[in-house]
Amino acid sequence: MSKAAIMGYGTIGSGVLKVLMMNRELIKRSAGDYIDAKYVLDLKDFPGTPAEKLITHNIDDIVNDPEVDIVVETMGGTNPAYPFVKKCIEAGKSVCTSNKELVEKHGQELLELAKTKNVDFLFEASCGGGIPVIRALNCAYVADEIEEISGILNGTTNFILTKMLKEGAAYADVLREAQDMGIAERNPEADVEGHDPCRKIAILSSVAYGKNVNFESIYTEGITGITPYDMEFAKKRGGAIKLIASFREKEGKYYAMVSPFFVSEDNALCAVNGAYNAIYIKGNAVGSTMLYGSGAGMMETASAVVADVVNAARGTGETKRVVWLPETLKIEGIDEDRRSFMVCVQSDKVAQAKEAFGAAESVELSGGVTGLITKEMSEKDFKAASDKVGIVSRIRVK
Amino acid sequence: MSKAAIMGYGTIGSGVLKVLMMNRELIKRSAGDYIDAKYVLDLKDFPGTPAEKLITHNIDDIVNDPEVDIVVETMGGTNPAYPFVKKCIEAGKSVCTSNKELVEKHGQELLELAKTKNVDFLFEASCGGGIPVIRALNCAYVADEIEEISGILNGTTNFILTKMLKEGAAYADVLREAQDMGIAERNPEADVEGHDPCRKIAILSSVAYGKNVNFESIYTEGITGITPYDMEFAKKRGGAIKLIASFREKEGKYYAMVSPFFVSEDNALCAVNGAYNAIYIKGNAVGSTMLYGSGAGMMETASAVVADVVNAARGTGETKRVVWLPETLKIEGIDEDRRSFMVCVQSDKVAQAKEAFGAAESVELSGGVTGLITKEMSEKDFKAASDKVGIVSRIRVK
Numbered sequence: 201m202s203k204a205a206i207m208g209y210g211t212i213g214s215g216v217l218k219v220l221m222m223n224r225e226l227i228k229r230s231a232g233d234y235i236d237a238k239y240v241l242d243l244k245d246f247p248g249t250p251a252e253k254l255i256t257h258n259i260d261d262i263v264n265d266p267e268v269d270i271v272v273e274t275m276g277g278t279n280p281a282y283p284f285v286k287k288c289i290e291a292g293k294s295v296c297t298s299n300k301e302l303v304e305k306h307g308q309e310l311l312e313l314a315k316t317k318n319v320d321f322l323f324e325a326s327c328g329g330g331i332p333v334i335r336a337l338n339c340a341y342v343a344d345e346i347e348e349i350s351g352i353l354n355g356t357t358n359f360i361l362t363k364m365l366k367e368g369a370a371y372a373d374v375l376r377e378a379q380d381m382g383i384a385e386r387n388p389e390a391d392v393e394g395h396d397p398c399r400k401i402a403i404l405s406s407v408a409y410g411k412n413v414n415f416e417s418i419y420t421e422g423i424t425g426i427t428p429y430d431m432e433f434a435k436k437r438g439g440a441i442k443l444i445a446s447f448r449e450k451e452g453k454y455y456a457m458v459s460p461f462f463v464s465e466d467n468a469l470c471a472v473n474g475a476y477n478a479i480y481i482k483g484n485a486v487g488s489t490m491l492y493g494s495g496a497g498m499m500e501t502a503s504a505v506v507a508d509v510v511n512a513a514r515g516t517g518e519t520k521r522v523v524w525l526p527e528t529l530k531i532e533g534i535d536e537d538r539r540s541f542m543v544c545v546q547s548d549k550v551a552q553a554k555e556a557f558g559a560a561e562s563v564e565l566s567g568g569v570t571g572l573i574t575k576e577m578s579e580k581d582f583k584a585a586s587d588k589v590g591i592v593s594r595i596r597v598k
Numbered sequence: 599m600s601k602a603a604i605m606g607y608g609t610i611g612s613g614v615l616k617v618l619m620m621n622r623e624l625i626k627r628s629a630g631d632y633i634d635a636k637y638v639l640d641l642k643d644f645p646g647t648p649a650e651k652l653i654t655h656n657i658d659d660i661v662n663d664p665e666v667d668i669v670v671e672t673m674g675g676t677n678p679a680y681p682f683v684k685k686c687i688e689a690g691k692s693v694c695t696s697n698k699e700l701v702e703k704h705g706q707e708l709l710e711l712a713k714t715k716n717v718d719f720l721f722e723a724s725c726g727g728g729i730p731v732i733r734a735l736n737c738a739y740v741a742d743e744i745e746e747i748s749g750i751l752n753g754t755t756n757f758i759l760t761k762m763l764k765e766g767a768a769y770a771d772v773l774r775e776a777q778d779m780g781i782a783e784r785n786p787e788a789d790v791e792g793h794d795p796c797r798k799i800a801i802l803s804s805v806a807y808g809k810n811v812n813f814e815s816i817y818t819e820g821i822t823g824i825t826p827y828d829m830e831f832a833k834k835r836g837g838a839i840k841l842i843a844s845f846r847e848k849e850g851k852y853y854a855m856v857s858p859f860f861v862s863e864d865n866a867l868c869a870v871n872g873a874y875n876a877i878y879i880k881g882n883a884v885g886s887t888m889l890y891g892s893g894a895g896m897m898e899t900a901s902a903v904v905a906d907v908v909n910a911a912r913g914t915g916e917t918k919r920v921v922w923l924p925e926t927l928k929i930e931g932i933d934e935d936r937r938s939f940m941v942c943v944q945s946d947k948v949a950q951a952k953e954a955f956g957a958a959e960s961v962e963l964s965g966g967v968t969g970l971i972t973k974e975m976s977e978k979d980f981k982a983a984s985d986k987v988g989i990v991s992r993i994r995v996k
Binding site: 215219222223226227229230231232324330331332335336339340341342343344345410466468470471472473483484485486487488489490491492493494497499500502503504506507509510511514516517518521523 | 613617620621624625627628629630722728729730733734737738739740741742743808864866868869870871881882883884885886887888889890891892895897898900901902904905907908909912914915916919921
C-alpha cells in the first residue's frame with residue numbers, strides 16, 4: 201500500500217485528492233494496491249473540505265514520514281516548489297508534478313537526482329493537461345526519429361482564437377469575456393504573449409531529443425497582434441489561425457517557434473477548437489500522429505497527475521529510461537526559416553505587394569484591405585519586403 | 599544486446615526490419631543497447647532484399663536459439679501464428695505482434711502464459727496501426743474509469759466514406775477505385791462489413807475493462823448499405839458519416855456496436871479523413887481525449903511493433919501490469935440502446951414519418967427523397983416505426 205502527500209491544495213491539488221478518492225478501487229486494480237493521501241501541505245487549512253484532516257503546514261512532516269513514498273507537487277512556481285521537491289526526492293520519495301515552470305527550469309537536474317535515488321520524477325501533467333504526450337514520447341514513439349512536434353498547447357488562447365474566428369469578434373472583447381468566464385487570467389500575459397506554450401514546447405522537445413531546450417532561446421510571438429483582417433482572410437481561405445508551439449529537426453539542425461499560424465482545413469490542428477489542446481507529432485516511421493484532449497481543467501490535469509502516481513507506485517522505472525542530458529540543444533535563428541505568409545495590405549498597394557512577395561492571387565477583404573499569400577520565402581527576406589511595402593498585418597502559414 | 603526474429607516477411611514484417619535498420623542508433627538510445635534481427639521466418643527466400651541472409655524456414659531455429667530474446671509475429675491469421683507464438687513464449691522469448699486475429703482469439707491466454715514465463719506479450723500494432731492506443735490504455739489512462747472508447751479503426755472504409763462524402767461518388771465506384779489503389783482488398787468483406795474494426799474494438803475494450811470481450815457478441819453493421827441520400831443529408835446537415843466501433847460503460851452495463859454513424863462538425867472524429875484512424879477515449883476524470891494517426895501502412899504499423907520491441911528489451915514489465923481476466927464481459931443487446939436516427943423516406947411519406955419518428959423538421963433531398971432526424975428513441979422502437987412507415991435508409995446519429 202502506497203501513501204501519498206499532496207503539496208499545494210489549489211485547483212489541481214484538490215483535483216488530485218478527488219481523483220484518488222473517487223477512483224480508489226480502479227486505482228488499486230491499476231497499481232496493484234490502494235493509494236491513499238496521508239498529507240496535504242498548504243498554508244491554509246481548508247476546513248470542511250476532504251483535505252481538512254490531512255492538512256499540514258510543515259514540509260518536514262512529509263519528508264520525515266517513511267510511510268509516504270509518493271509526493272504530488274501542484275504548488276506552481278519554483279519557490280518553494282523546487283527546494284521542497286528536491287528535499288522529497290533526496291528523502292527517497294517519488295515526485296509527480298504538474299508544474300511546467302519547475303520542469304522547464306529544473307527538470308533535468310531533478311530527473312538525474314531521482315535516478316540516483318532510484319525513485320521517479322514524473323511530469324505528465326506539465327504539458328497538455330490530460331493528454332498523455334510525455335508518456336507517448338517516453339514509451340510509445342521510442343522507435344522513431346521525431347521530426348516535428350507542433351502543438352496547440354494553450355487552452356486560453358485557443359478559446360480566444362476560436363471565438364474570434366467563429367463570431368468575428370475583436371481580440372479585446374473576447375479576452376474580456378474569457379476573463380469573466382475564468383478561462384483567461386486577469387493578468388493574461390503568460391498566455392496571450394505565448395510564454396506558457398513556449399515553456400511547454402521546451403519541455404516536450406527536451407524529452408523528445410534528450411537534451412536541454414532553453415525556453416528563452418525559442419522565438420515567441422503571442423496573439424495580441426492578430427487583426428480582424430487576418431481572421432477574415434483565414435475564414436475566406438477555409439482554415440483557422442492557431443497559436444502553435446513548434447519544434448522541428450531537419451538534417452541535424454533544430455528549429456523552434458511559438459507563433460500564430462494559419463492552418464488550412466485539411467490540417468488536423470484546424471479542427472481543435474475552444475479550450476482543447478492537441479499535439480501533432482511526426483516521426484520518420486510512424487508518420488503523422490496527433491494527441492487531443494483537454495489541456496487544462498481540474499479533473500483532466502489531475503487525471504494525468506494520478507496516472508503518474510499509479511506508475512510511480514507500480515515501480516515501472518519510467519524515470520530511469522528518460523534520457524535528458526544537461527547539455528543544451530542549439531536552436532537555429534529564424535532568419536533562414538522558410539515558409540509562406542498570409543499578408544494584409546492596403547488595397548492601393550496590391551500591385552507593389554504582389555511584386556515584392558511573389559504573390560499570384562489576392563483576396564479583397566473589408567475596410568479597403570487586401571489579402572495575399574506570399575511565395576515560400578525566408579523570414580529575413582519576408583521582413584525586408586514587408587518593411588519596403590508597408591503592410592497591415594501578417595500571419596505565418598503552416 | 600538483444601537479438602530479434604521476425605516471423606512473416608510481408609508488408610509489416612519487412613517494415614519492421616526496415617525500421618530496426620534505419621533507426622538502429624536511436625533504438626539503441628531508447629532501449630539501452632542495439633537490437634538486431636537475427637532471423638526472418640518465411641516460406642519464401644526473398645533474394646536481393648535485406649532479409650536474404652536472415653531467412654529461415656524452420657521455426658525451431660528461432661525457438662532453440664538462446665540468443666534470440668524477442669520475436670516479432672507479423673504473419674497474420676492464427677495458424678501457424680498461434681502455435682508459433684506459443685512455442686516462442688514457452689521458450690522464454692518475448693513476443694510482439696501486429697496480428698489482431700491472434701490477439702482477439704488468444705490474447706488473454708498468451709498474456710497469461712507470458713506472465714508465468716516472465717516475458718512480454720505486446721500487441722500495440724494490432725489496433726490503430728501507429729497510434730499508441732494500447733499503451734495509452736495500459737500506461738496513461740490508468741487513473742480513470744473509462745466510460746467510452748469510440749474509434750474510426752479501419753482506414754479502408756474511412757477512405758471510401760471520405761470520398762463518397764466529398765465527391766458525391768457512389769459506394770461501388772469508390773470501392774473499385776480503392777481496390778485499384780491497393781487501399782481496399784480484392785475481397786473487401788472484412789473491411790466493408792465491419793469485421794476488422796469489430797475485432798479491434800473487442801481488443802481495446804478487453805484491455806480497458808480487463809475481461810474478455812468476444813467480438814462475435816458485438817452488433818456489427820458495415821458500410822455497404824449507405825445510400826447517396828444518406829451522404830447528401832449528412833453534407834447538408836454539416837457533418838460526415840463514419841464507420842465507428844464503439845464500446846460504452848453505463849451504470850455497470852456494457853454496450854458495444856460497430857455501425858456507420860452521422861457525426862456533426864463539432865465532433866473531433868468528423869475531421870478524420872482518408873485512410874487515417876482515430877480513437878476517442880472518455881474517462882471519468884480526463885474527459886474527452888482523442889488519439890489520431892495512420893491506422894495502417896508499412897512503416898506506421900512497423901513503428902508500433904518496434905516500439906513494443908524496444909519496451910520488451912527495456913524489460914519494463916508492461917505485460918505483468920495488464921489485467922485481462924479469462925471471464926467474459928457481458929454485452930447488453932442493442933434493443934434498448936437509445937439514440938437519434940437520420941432517416942430518409944420517400945417525400946410522400948413525410949407527414950407519416952414525422953409522426954412515427956417524432957421528427958420536427960425535414961430536409962428535401964434529391965430524387966424525391968426527404969431526410970428527417972428522429973427524436974431520441976430505442977433501437978427497438980425505431981425498428982418498429984421504420985417497418986410501419988417504410989423507409990429508404992437510415993444512419994445512426996452519434
